[in-house]
Amino acid sequence: MNLPTHIQFAGGQNITYRYDAAGIKLQKTVDDGTRQVTTDYMSGYQYEDGKLLFFPTPEGYVKAIYKPGDNTAPALYQYIYIYKDHLGNNRLSYTLDPESERVKILEENHYYPFGLKHNAYVPIRKDVKYQEQLVEKKEIKQIAPEEGKFKYYYQEQERQDELGLNWDSFKYRNYDYAIGRFMSIDPLAEDYPYMSTYQFAGNKPTWSREIEGLESGVDLKMRLREAAYNASKLNMTSQAYMRATNPSYNYQTAYNPARDVQGRVIIDNNTQAITHYYRGNGESVVLGPKTVDLIKNSKDVQHYISRITSGETPGPAEGEDLSVDMEGFNRGFHLGKMTFSYKTTCADGNCTTDITVDDDGFVDPNSIKSRFVEGSDDSYGSNNELGGDPYDYEPVKWSITFPNPGYQVDASGRPSAMNGKTVPSGGEGQGSNSSGTEEKVD
16 A cells, blocks of 8 residues: 555654555654664554543543552543634644643644645644642642643644654655645556545645545545435435445544434534534534524524414414524534424413424535536525535434414414414415515514
C-alpha cells in the first residue's frame, strides 16, 4: 500500500511503523538517538510506552492523568472539548479549570487552505503546557506539566511532527501540508485520470474533505448526485445503485454519529446537522428531543394549536401544509421551512388532534434533480448553497387531547366549525388534497 515502515535520519535517528493487513497503523516507534518512544493505536485509544494517553469522545477526547512516578493506572480523567469547523478541522480545544471553575481555552488553531498552521498571531501549541490536576484526599494538587500528546488537527488527522517529519497521517497515505500534496499515488487514481495522482481534496481544500487519503468529499458528492439521478430512472435508491455498480467501494468514513435504537442517525443541533451534511452521504435522520421541543414551542406551531383547541379555526377536522418558519431560530436554523398538518376527531366531550410537522430535510433532496438536470434551484432557502449532500428528516408526530371548545361532531367523530366560522374547502390549510387558503401568522 506504499506506506512507510522505516524512516532513517542522519545521526542514527529513525521512526518505525507497524500496520495490520488492511494498512491500519498499529504502532509507531520513534528513536531520537537517546531514547525510544513507542505509540500504540487501538481503535482510537492511544498509548505511549504502555501508558494510556487519551481516548476519543463525540465532543473531543478524554486525557488520562497519572500520579508522579506511577504509570500503573490513571489517577484522574480530564475531559477536553473540541470545536471543529465544517471540514472537521480542530479549531479550538477547551476544558473546565478546577481552580477558577471556568472554561479554559487550551489551544486555538488557524490554517492555511491546505493545512499549514498559522503561527504569526496565534501562539504555537497553547496546550503544550497546562496544569494537570490530581485528586488526593479530596484535594486538588498541582503536578508537573506534561507536553500535550493529542495531535489530531487538520481534517481530524494525526500530525506527525517527530524529528521534524511534519506530515499528516491519513489512513491510506501521508500528506505534506506545506505543499498541499500527498507523498504517494492515490489508490483510486485510475478512476480520476483528469487529476494529479498526488492532489489533495481535488485542489478545493476550503470546501472539500479528503476521505481517508483516497478521494475527496467533492468527488464522492458528485458521484452521489449522479447516482441519485441514474437511480431515479431505475426506481432505486442512490446508495443501492452505487453498490450495484461498484460493490467493492467502501463508502464508510470515520464519521460516527449518535443513533437511536432503530439505527437511525439523530440530529439535535446545528453543528450535528452541518456535520451530517458534509459527512453523512445523504442518509436520512430523525430529530433529537431538543429540536423536537423547539418545533413544538415555535410561534407558528403554537399559533395553529391555539386556534384548534380554542375553536378559532374554520377547519377543525383537518389541515395540510400550513407554513412553519424555523429559519429565524438560532438553535434550529437547519430546519428551514417546515409544514404543519393535522387531523382531529372528537368524542365524549374531548377532542384529539394528531399533528405532523415535516419538511424536505437539510437542503431539499428533491433539488438534486432540479439543480443538476433541469437547471433550476431549490426553493427551501440558502442551505442549498453550502455544497454538501442533502438528506431528509423523518416527520415529527405527536397528539394533543383537549376539551371540545364547542365543535359540532358527526357520527364518525369529525368536528365541524363553530357558529360564525367559514370552512374553506379542504380545511384550515392548503395541501395536495385541499383547495383552501393557507392561514398566515400575524
